[in-house]
Amino acid sequence: xxxxxxxxxxxxxxxxxxxxxxxxxEPDAPVPSCPDWSATDLLWHLTEVQWFWGQVVAHDVxxxxxxxxxxxxxxxxxxxxxxxxxxxxxxxxxxALPDATERWMWTADPALHTAGYIRxxxxxxxxxxxxxxxxxxRQPVSVIDAALAADGIDEVVHVMYGRExxxxxxxPTQGQVVRIAATDAxxxxxxxxxxxxxxxxxxxxxxxxxNFRPVDDIASAATVSGTVADLDLWLWNRPTSGQLTRSGDxxxxxxxxxxxxxxxx
Numbered sequence: 001x002x003x004x005x006x007x008x009x010x011x012x013x014x015x016x017x018x019x020x021x022x023x024x025x026e027p028d029a030p031v032p033s034c035p036d037w038s039a040t041d042l043l044w045h046l047t048e049v050q051w052f053w054g055q056v057v058a059h060d061v062x063x064x065x066x067x068x069x070x071x072x073x074x075x076x077x078x079x080x081x082x083x084x085x086x087x088x089x090x091x092x093x094x095x096a097l098p099d100a101t102e103r104w105m106w107t108a109d110p111a112l113h114t115a116g117y118i119r120x121x122x123x124x125x126x127x128x129x130x131x132x133x134x135x136x137x138r139q140p141v142s143v144i145d146a147a148l149a150a151d152g153i154d155e156v157v158h159v160m161y162g163r164e165x166x167x168x169x170x171x172p173t174q175g176q177v178v179r180i181a182a183t184d185a186x187x188x189x190x191x192x193x194x195x196x197x198x199x200x201x202x203x204x205x206x207x208x209x210x211n212f213r214p215v216d217d218i219a220s221a222a223t224v225s226g227t228v229a230d231l232d233l234w235l236w237n238r239p240t241s242g243q244l245t246r247s248g249d250x251x252x253x254x255x256x257x258x259x260x261x262x263x264x265x
Contacts, residue, residue, distance in 0.1 A: 005145065049122075099115060105118065177190060183225050193210070193255050222246070
């Protein structure tokens with residue numbers, strides 16, 4: 001049975017752990033998992049993210065371009081204070097709304113245009129950047145809740161990569177099917193690799209990108225297995241705590257590696 005995580009609790013816990021880790025980091029230290037960022041850049045990023053979604057949730061913002069973005073404080077103490085305010089506002093705004101409340105979301109799937117999905121998305125955002133904060137602070141990565149990690153894998157597979165788009169056509173590559181299997185839970189995901197193609201009407205831009213779609217009841221050519229926490233980190237291009245096991249068709253595994261390498265930050 002799949003356990004639904006407590007996303008509100010996860011958002012609160014992971015945001016606090018992020019702050020605690022960054023307080024011990026050198027402000028100018030580079031973030032190993034986000035090489036273009038310093039520790040202070042990482043703090044500003046999550047501050048901006050939580051501020052933005054707090055505005056969307058609290059004020060039912062339908063046009064994100066209409067928001068006047070805050071300026072980045074020059075003083076580190078002021079930046080931490082702004083982070084605290086943004087997080088408290090986001091959490092309070094989410095707590096005030098039922099999951100089904102409609103809110104703007106960037107995904108094409110209208111079922112995800114809800115306060116509940118924003119809560120879920122921000123819990124995972126805080127988790128991934130908590131890991132970044134611990135890495136830049138040169139701390140061991142602390143335990144990741146297994147239910148949250150399993151849900152994180154599901155979100156990556158179904159939303160971040162595998163979502164359908166009205167303007168894109170997915171063409172599967174024959175034989176390139178990879179199974180992702182958890183070694184510490186009875187969960188697995190099967191990915192059909194291929195390419196998605198289309199044209200953006202507004203710009204005329206031609207899209208031809210490698211991607212995948214989740215599929216059922218199809219034989220896999222290769223398998224990647226590990227704990228749910230390590231699989232979640234791997235899909236987010238973060239270092240794993242343990243070793244992942246890879247078996248099967250090397251071409252399919254390499255094709256998946258290339259998709260992920262160009263993917264999530």
